Amino acid sequence: MTVNKNLKADALSVAVEGRIDTTTAPELEKEIKDSLGGVKKLVLDFEKVEYISSAGLRVLLSTQKIMNKQGEMKLINVSSDIMEIFEVTGFSDILTIA
Amino acid sequence: MKELDIVAKTENLDAVTDFVNEQLEAAGCPMKILMQIDLAVEEIFVNIANYAYSPEEGPATVRVQTDSEKSTVDITFIDHGVPYDPLAKQDPDVTLSAEQRAIGGLGIFMVKKSMDDVTYEYRDGHNILTIKKGIA
Numbered sequence: 577m578t579v580n581k582n583l584k585a586d587a588l589s590v591a592v593e594g595r596i597d598t599t600t601a602p603e604l605e606k607e608i609k610d611s612l613g614g615v616k617k618l619v620l621d622f623e624k625v626e627y628i629s630s631a632g633l634r635v636l637l638s639t640q641k642i643m644n645k646q647g648e649m650k651l652i653n654v655s656s657d658i659m660e661i662f663e664v665t666g667f668s669d670i671l672t673i674a
Numbered sequence: 675m676k677e678l679d680i681v682a683k684t685e686n687l688d689a690v691t692d693f694v695n696e697q698l699e700a701a702g703c704p705m706k707i708l709m710q711i712d713l714a715v716e717e718i719f720v721n722i723a724n725y726a727y728s729p730e731e732g733p734a735t736v737r738v739q740t741d742s743e744k745s746t747v748d749i750t751f752i753d754h755g756v757p758y759d760p761l762a763k764q765d766p767d768v769t770l771s772a773e774q775r776a777i778g779g780l781g782i783f784m785v786k787k788s789m790d791d792v793t794y795e796y797r798d799g800h801n802i803l804t805i806k807k808g809i810a
Contacts, residue, residue, distance in 0.1 A: 597687070599685075599687055599688065626709075627709055629713050629784075634780075640772045641773065657706055664788065669769070670775065
């Protein structure tokens with residue numbers, strides 16, 4: 577998994593590539609949380625995410641909870657396979673998916 | 675039938691996934707189903723790694739049986755740790771808001787939703803969990 581971050585004023589965009597699983601999720605969580613100070617708009621680009629397990633969903637949920645307090649969070653370019661996982665788990669109702 | 679004996683720790687997840695994927699690819703499993711099975715394998719193996727022998731370490735056996743006539747795969751996970759039936763756990767409420775949702779408890783729910791069948795038995799001191807999925 578690789579993570580590319582781009583911060584412009586109070587808008588952070590994070591492009592994730594590869595697999596978000598038990599092994600890589602802690603790294604994603606750290607990458608996001610290290611950069612969230614003062615961020616009001618968070619965009620997660622999922623175009624190159626191939627796979628997400630419950631470990632990755634936990635990162636999304638805890639990040640969503642932080643952003644509920646300080647601004648907004650949006651996921652973009654979610655593939656149909658990943659979308660199916662969000663739907664089964666009810667995450668499609670929790671997350672804002674554009 | 676192929677079998678892998680491995681120490682149940684999260685560092686070995688990739689080895690387990692690779693082992694399972696090798697059998698699935700040989701059986702011509704489509705990418706989408708492969709991903710669903712990977713997900714189930716991860717959730718189950720990580721559960722065993724985190725809880726079966728905690729705080730010690732112990733072994734797990736992963737058995738993959740593909741049926742080319744019926745186009746199905748059975749994957750069985752065996753450990754001799756503390757008896758634990760993940761299917762007995764109540765499903766999380768997936769209709770709650772982000773604030774109300776607990777972090778965790780989703781793994782086995784995702785397994786149940788994505789596999790065709792999941793069975794558990796405790797026999798001769800072993801936890802035996804089997805998932806079944808059509809791979810046509």
